[in-house]
Amino acid sequence: MKTVEANGRRYRWMSEPLVVVCVDGCECDYLERAASSGRTPFIAGLLKAGTAYKADAVVPTFTNPNNLSIVTGVPPAVHGICGNYFYDREANAEVMMNDPKYLRAPTVLAAFADAGAKVAVVTAKDKLRKLLGHGLKGICFSSEKAAEATLAENGIENVVELVGMPVPSVYSAELSEFVFAAGVRLLETRRPDLMYLSTTDYVQHKCAPGSEGANAFYAMMDRYLAKLAGLGALIALTADHGMNSKTRADGSPDVIYLQDLLDGWIGAGRARVILPITDPYVVHHGALGSFATIYLHPSESELVRIRLADLEGIETALHNADACRRFELPPDRMGDLVVISKRHVVLGTSRARHDLSGLDAPLRSHGGLSEQTVPLLFSRNATIAEGRSLRNFDILDVSLNCIPALTARKAEDERIRLG
Numbered sequence: 099m100k101t102v103e104a105n106g107r108r109y110r111w112m113s114e115p116l117v118v119v120c121v122d123g124c125e126c127d128y129l130e131r132a133a134s135s136g137r138t139p140f141i142a143g144l145l146k147a148g149t150a151y152k153a154d155a156v157v158p159t160f161t162n163p164n165n166l167s168i169v170t171g172v173p174p175a176v177h178g179i180c181g182n183y184f185y186d187r188e189a190n191a192e193v194m195m196n197d198p199k200y201l202r203a204p205t206v207l208a209a210f211a212d213a214g215a216k217v218a219v220v221t222a223k224d225k226l227r228k229l230l231g232h233g234l235k236g237i238c239f240s241s242e243k244a245a246e247a248t249l250a251e252n253g254i255e256n257v258v259e260l261v262g263m264p265v266p267s268v269y270s271a272e273l274s275e276f277v278f279a280a281g282v283r284l285l286e287t288r289r290p291d292l293m294y295l296s297t298t299d300y301v302q303h304k305c306a307p308g309s310e311g312a313n314a315f316y317a318m319m320d321r322y323l324a325k326l327a328g329l330g331a332l333i334a335l336t337a338d339h340g341m342n343s344k345t346r347a348d349g350s351p352d353v354i355y356l357q358d359l360l361d362g363w364i365g366a367g368r369a370r371v372i373l374p375i376t377d378p379y380v381v382h383h384g385a386l387g388s389f390a391t392i393y394l395h396p397s398e399s400e401l402v403r404i405r406l407a408d409l410e411g412i413e414t415a416l417h418n419a420d421a422c423r424r425f426e427l428p429p430d431r432m433g434d435l436v437v438i439s440k441r442h443v444v445l446g447t448s449r450a451r452h453d454l455s456g457l458d459a460p461l462r463s464h465g466g467l468s469e470q471t472v473p474l475l476f477s478r479n480a481t482i483a484e485g486r487s488l489r490n491f492d493i494l495d496v497s498l499n500c501i502p503a504l505t506a507r508k509a510e511d512e513r514i515r516l517g
């Protein structure tokens with residue numbers, strides 16, 4: 099049987115097109131509430147059929163570290179992407195980590211393409227595209243920049259005509275719908291062996307599970323998933339992280355401004371707080387998440403750690419080595435301390451550096467341990483070893499190695515069953 103090896107894991111060749119979906123910010127509750135509303139029959143079927151699991155995402159529970167873990171099959175300690183931002187001590191600069199030069203491991207997608215598989219990647223935001231498509235001989239484009247896709251850069255052109263939908267605003271539910279619509283059209287017209295679809299959490303940042311906005315999003319997604327399955331694909335779905343409300347009882351954001359605190363404790367500018375959630379698109383969360391890393395003088399780090407750990411609203415404060423061991427992070431891209439806040443609390447730098455004027459709904463965000471549990475769903479039965487604790491980045495392993503190959507006859511039956 100043909101297999102492909104990447105980052106120390108071996109994967110069996112797909113016996114039918116495999117569509118891996120990463121639903122950004124998909125707290126498990128979103129699926130359960132949408133299913134019980136009756137508006138997501140396909141997802142409800144998966145939840146009922148015993149092919150739905152819960153898995154642990156990578157901490158920090160942010161988009162890029164988790165998407166990269168999913169496509170490489172390994173934690174950030176191996177692939178190197180542990181946030182949107184890190185502080186480069188040598189260059190004395192805060193740098194964006196969305197350039198593929200920061201990626202330290204090849205993707206499973208690229209490995210399959212090298213072995214001759216037809217591979218396609220569609221992401222909502224362009225910030226992920228270059229990382230996901232690194233070294234990939236295949237199709238890779240974002241909804242955001244769909245109109246600019248070229249054969250040379252993206253392996254495909256005329257995407258907007260193919261999808262038949264106008265390019266949506268970067269702050270919209272439609273940006274994710276475009277991803278699914280593109281997935282369906284690609285499966286219909288080119289039938290990739292392996293497809294990776296990654297959405298954006300614009301809706302999840304605004305709408306709580308069970309709300310009209312959330313249920314409408316999942317009803318939309320459900321229609322496309324059913325179509326993809328109807329076209330004969332195996333569907334595997336997970337999330338990069340969960341999502342929680344981060345507000346006080348009065349609805350205002352519950353923020354601990356770490357830089358202000360540290361400036362008061364040890365002197366202005368003596369410590370540097372980095373929020374790896376920061377990126378060019380911060381309107382919907384004001385760059386506030388539940389994970390921060392702090393650079394400071396070694397002589398001050400234990401005292402500061404103890405004081406932080408004692409603060410109301412802090413889940414844990416760890417030294418670099420302890421945090422990197424526990425969360426499998428690259429030590430050279432983390433600060434001296436790692437700080438994680440509790441479920442409904444977020445971490446900021448200085449109050450003056452956060453523009454919250456764009457927040458038109460009560461703050462919902464992620465980054466901490468409280469957003470680590472995510473769904474892991476498959477459209478066919480998997481055989482998973484008893485006692486195995488699943489990670490979201492096991493999704494390719496389970497899809498390819500733990501679900502029996504589909505024979506031609508069974509594939510036909512399956513298509514009839516799914517209508």
Ligand SMILES: [Zn+2]
Binds near residue numbers: 122338
């Ligand atoms: Zn995300």
